[in-house]
Amino acid sequence: MKKILLAATAALALVPMSFGASASEKVEFPKEKWSFSGNFGKFDRMQLQRGLQVYKEVCASCHSLKYVAFRNLEALGYSEDQVKAFAAEYEFPTLDDEGSEIKRKGLPSDHFPSPYPNEKFARASNNGALPPDLSLMTKAREHGPDYVFHLLTGYDEPPQGMTVMDGMHYNKYFADGNFQIAMAKQINDDQVTYADGTKATADQISRDITAFLHWAAEPKLEVRNSTGLRVTIYMVIFTILAYFLKRRIWARLEK
Amino acid sequence: MANMAPAHTPESTGADGETRRDFLLHTTVAFGAVGTAMAVWPLISSMNPAADTLALSTTEFNLGGLQEGQAVTIVWRGKPVFVRYRTPAEIEAARNTPMNDLVEPAKDEDRVKKGKEKYLILVGVCTHLGCIPLGTKAMDARGDFGGWFCPCHGSHYDTSGRIRKGPAPENLKVPPYQFLDDTTVRIG
Amino acid sequence: MSTEKSVWRRAFEWHEARLPLVSFIDNSVGSKYPAPKNLNYFWNFGSLAGFMLVTMILTGIFLAMNYTPHKDMAFDSVERIMRDVNFGWLIRYMHANGASFFFIVVYIHIFRGLYYGSYKAPREVLWWMGILIFLAMMATAFMGYVLPWGQMSFWGATVITNLFSALPIIGEPIVTFLWGGFGVDNPTLNRFFSLHYLLPFVIVGLVVFHIWALHIPGSNNPLGIEAAPADKIPFHPYYTAKDAFGLGVFLLVYFAIVFWYPNILGDPLNYVVANPLVTPTHIVPEWYFLPFYAILRAIPDKLLGVLAMFGAILVLFVLPWLDTSRVRSANFRPWFRVFFWLFFINGLVLGWCGSQLPEGLPLVLGRVCTFYYFFFFFVIMPVVGWMETPKPLPASISSPVMKAAE
Numbered sequence A: 001m002k003k004i005l006l007a008a009t010a011a012l013a014l015v016p017m018s019f020g021a022s023a024s025e026k027v028e029f030p031k032e033k034w035s036f037s038g039n040f041g042k043f044d045r046m047q048l049q050r051g052l053q054v055y056k057e058v059c060a061s062c063h064s065l066k067y068v069a070f071r072n073l074e075a076l077g078y079s080e081d082q083v084k085a086f087a088a089e090y091e092f093p094t095l096d097d098e099g100s101e102i103k104r105k106g107l108p109s110d111h112f113p114s115p116y117p118n119e120k121f122a123r124a125s126n127n128g129a130l131p132p133d134l135s136l137m138t139k140a141r142e143h144g145p146d147y148v149f150h151l152l153t154g155y156d157e158p159p160q161g162m163t164v165m166d167g168m169h170y171n172k173y174f175a176d177g178n179f180q181i182a183m184a185k186q187i188n189d190d191q192v193t194y195a196d197g198t199k200a201t202a203d204q205i206s207r208d209i210t211a212f213l214h215w216a217a218e219p220k221l222e223v224r225n226s227t228g229l230r231v232t233i234y235m236v237i238f239t240i241l242a243y244f245l246k247r248r249i250w251a252r253l254e255k
Numbered sequence B: 001m002a003n004m005a006p007a008h009t010p011e012s013t014g015a016d017g018e019t020r021r022d023f024l025l026h027t028t029v030a031f032g033a034v035g036t037a038m039a040v041w042p043l044i045s046s047m048n049p050a051a052d053t054l055a056l057s058t059t060e061f062n063l064g065g066l067q068e069g070q071a072v073t074i075v076w077r078g079k080p081v082f083v084r085y086r087t088p089a090e091i092e093a094a095r096n097t098p099m100n101d102l103v104e105p106a107k108d109e110d111r112v113k114k115g116k117e118k119y120l121i122l123v124g125v126c127t128h129l130g131c132i133p134l135g136t137k138a139m140d141a142r143g144d145f146g147g148w149f150c151p152c153h154g155s156h157y158d159t160s161g162r163i164r165k166g167p168a169p170e171n172l173k174v175p176p177y178q179f180l181d182d183t184t185v186r187i188g
Numbered sequence C: 001m002s003t004e005k006s007v008w009r010r011a012f013e014w015h016e017a018r019l020p021l022v023s024f025i026d027n028s029v030g031s032k033y034p035a036p037k038n039l040n041y042f043w044n045f046g047s048l049a050g051f052m053l054v055t056m057i058l059t060g061i062f063l064a065m066n067y068t069p070h071k072d073m074a075f076d077s078v079e080r081i082m083r084d085v086n087f088g089w090l091i092r093y094m095h096a097n098g099a100s101f102f103f104i105v106v107y108i109h110i111f112r113g114l115y116y117g118s119y120k121a122p123r124e125v126l127w128w129m130g131i132l133i134f135l136a137m138m139a140t141a142f143m144g145y146v147l148p149w150g151q152m153s154f155w156g157a158t159v160i161t162n163l164f165s166a167l168p169i170i171g172e173p174i175v176t177f178l179w180g181g182f183g184v185d186n187p188t189l190n191r192f193f194s195l196h197y198l199l200p201f202v203i204v205g206l207v208v209f210h211i212w213a214l215h216i217p218g219s220n221n222p223l224g225i226e227a228a229p230a231d232k233i234p235f236h237p238y239y240t241a242k243d244a245f246g247l248g249v250f251l252l253v254y255f256a257i258v259f260w261y262p263n264i265l266g267d268p269l270n271y272v273v274a275n276p277l278v279t280p281t282h283i284v285p286e287w288y289f290l291p292f293y294a295i296l297r298a299i300p301d302k303l304l305g306v307l308a309m310f311g312a313i314l315v316l317f318v319l320p321w322l323d324t325s326r327v328r329s330a331n332f333r334p335w336f337r338v339f340f341w342l343f344f345i346n347g348l349v350l351g352w353c354g355s356q357l358p359e360g361l362p363l364v365l366g367r368v369c370t371f372y373y374f375f376f377f378f379v380i381m382p383v384v385g386w387m388e389t390p391k392p393l394p395a396s397i398s399s400p401v402m403k404a405a406e
Helices: A002-012 A045-059 A070-076 A080-088 A119-125 A144-153 A202-217 A221-254 B015-045 B051-055 B088-095 C007-018 C021-029 C041-064 C074-083 C088-115 C124-146 C151-166 C171-179 C186-215 C235-260 C287-298 C302-322 C334-355 C361-387 C398-405
Strands: A091-095 A101-105 B059-062 B071-076 B079-085 B119-123 B146-150 B155-158 B163-165 B177-179 B184-187 C034-036 C232-234
Touching: A045 A070, A045 A202, A070 A080, A144 A202, A221 B015, A221 C088, A221 C235, B015 C041, B015 C088, B051 C074, B059 B071, B119 B184, C007 C021, C021 C186, C021 C235, C034 C235, C041 C088, C041 C186, C041 C235, C074 C088, C088 C124, C088 C235, C088 C287, C088 C334, C124 C151, C124 C186, C124 C287, C124 C302, C151 C171, C151 C186, C151 C302, C171 C186, C232 C235, C287 C302, C287 C334, C287 C361, C302 C361, C334 C361
Parallel strands: none
Antiparallel strands: A091 A101, B059 B184, B071 B079, B079 B119, B146 B155, B155 B163, B177 B184, C034 C232
16 A cells, blocks of 8 residues: 555656746836826827837847737827838738739738748747747736836846856846846847937837837727726716615615 | 515605605616616627728729620629629610619719729629629620629629619629729729 | 506516416516525625626627637637727626636635535535536636637646546546547647537526525525524515625626736736647646645645545535534534634635645645645534534524614
8 A cells, every 4th residue: 555655656746747936936026107007097109109119120020019910000199091101111922813922012901920931930040049929928927018128128247157058148037037038138228219309218218119019918908997997987876876775675674 | 475574565754755765766777777788788899890800801903814895703801893894885785774774773984983984893792682693704694684693583783783673672882992003903 | 546457568467377487587586585584795696696607608609709719720819809809808808807706706605605504404405506506617617718728728728637647547548538639739629619618508507406496495594594484575676686786896896807907817828829838837727726726736646636626526515414513504603613714714725825836835734724624524514513512593583683673
């Protein structure tokens, strides 16, 4: 009997239910102020437009944004014609009447194209690492937008005694990968020149791209917040009415 | 249920208390009913075309390869669109039809683009019950008026796509389109 | 008032004489169902559970209209619901958070039954129907969580289906059968979708039995004594009005989460599409499974752990015979009341243990709490019922009320 128990205990080690330590819990992510935080949060349209510029000029060469269509950009404050012109800067493969592959101009109904034709190609171009799609990034990580912002600004010299592997970069917020990330530092002061004249510090650029990515991940945030307010007002009134009705009906019993 | 406390105890406070409770009851029930109706709306609305479906509503097509007398079918919003390069005789037949011979009077001039009268572009869905009329392929039956013929219930359309005979109530629809250049047309 | 009946009244009576639908509802949850007059607000949670069941079925039906159960398209179709479908974001957030709120309501409903002894004779079969509903809910929730095909969907499904591999000999074939392949894959997703759509209607059927069984002895009450006919009031309008108010309060909380914190109960990793080649470092089930997950992991043997986890629920079936006390309400059972609240806290602690990595304090605590979980049912229930001296019971529901009034 003891032997069986012993064997069973040993077998448990082989059960496919092992749990590695989740190191991300050891890192503090300071809370940042975002225009979209809170129950009344709204996106800052100008910030989203700057963020789009950052995505296009900095991120898009490696990261896709596949769930965002060009037509969605109207929510950033662009007109229909501006969106059409923006979409037309991209090219998409299509077939001509003879069945040969040709290029056509992008339409508002197209989504942002992937910078790579397939995953293998993407890995081969990036030292084996796959640049993730960014459409849902702020919802797909603990701490959401704060995570993205701090990760972008978290590049530093590695601490004493730490050897960073070849092709990797030290980032004090990338706990999931033991603080070594394949992406090099991308954002520096004056990396982009903003059309609206905002001073492009590394901090500002990181905030703008984070806000843009949060819009990409949760485009219905504003209507969600405002509907929530209206529904809550309705529910408060209904609950008060129901409370007094209940009291009045139950008052009959005390007679 | 004689043993239970009665459901409707007469109010000893008199008519005034009764009215107030009824008012509260009616207000609460009405308010709840309106809320329920508003809660059902998102569910119903979700069945309408989604944003991505609405966005896919334009198709471009090049007419350059089309010969006189030929017709082709292209796909727009998942439905067939008939494009016919009409012969002068067909155009003439369409234009000389008296208006009172028509079920739904419409001039041929209003169903084509000025300067491009030879191209007739129609939504290829019978206005009766949604079948696809014959008449686009060379071997197809074209009906009594040389246009299209719907085999489902025998509707005949003329060379302008107007209903002439059979159960269909309306002419074949003309989709919104524009010529981008001499031979390229954008539908939608 | 005119004695002549209106045409509508006569049409109604004509139909009612042939199919007494309205009378049926009135008898079930209307003015013809006599309920004890002293039910407190914990008795609201039965109707709230019914409300959540309807909400989940309705939102689910409309989600299914836009969902694609294919491993390459499931995640994308959910994102399309969130972005392009009219009000899709609202319907999905209501459905996803609705699962959590359904479980909150049902857990309170179960603990109410435990505290007031609602499982005791003559309500054993009513209690059984409730456990069956709970089991069907767990299966439905588990399969529903797999449908978005995120990382947690995939790996949760992998881990939970692998539980069955603990069974000797038949374990491996059963797991292969559940998967319809050699791992969680497209066939698994397809069958989970089919069953996820089917099971809620099975739950509706079980709810009918649950309410039917309720009507044989009638509702229990906070005093746990039989309610005399004079102490009963019609369910409608008294309890319908009370339930409407309770529903208002409940919906305020539910909608606050749906509109303002819709992702707070979910795992961020489920916004990453499933990848069969990469396991997340920390797989956790949804919060409502955490206590049972902690029991599973507390026992250092695969088979025994699985048996303990299922046993933790199945023990509820024999609860009416484990409890030797004939007094129903814990209000009159001074010892049992202490052990009950300990059991409640024990459940919360187990939930916390389930959310942590199984090492150090959470593992030790998880083992202690697992021990108490079963100790409560198998030792405390029979022994306390036998040893304890209950407080004197009131003669009727009206008598303590009258005393308080003096």
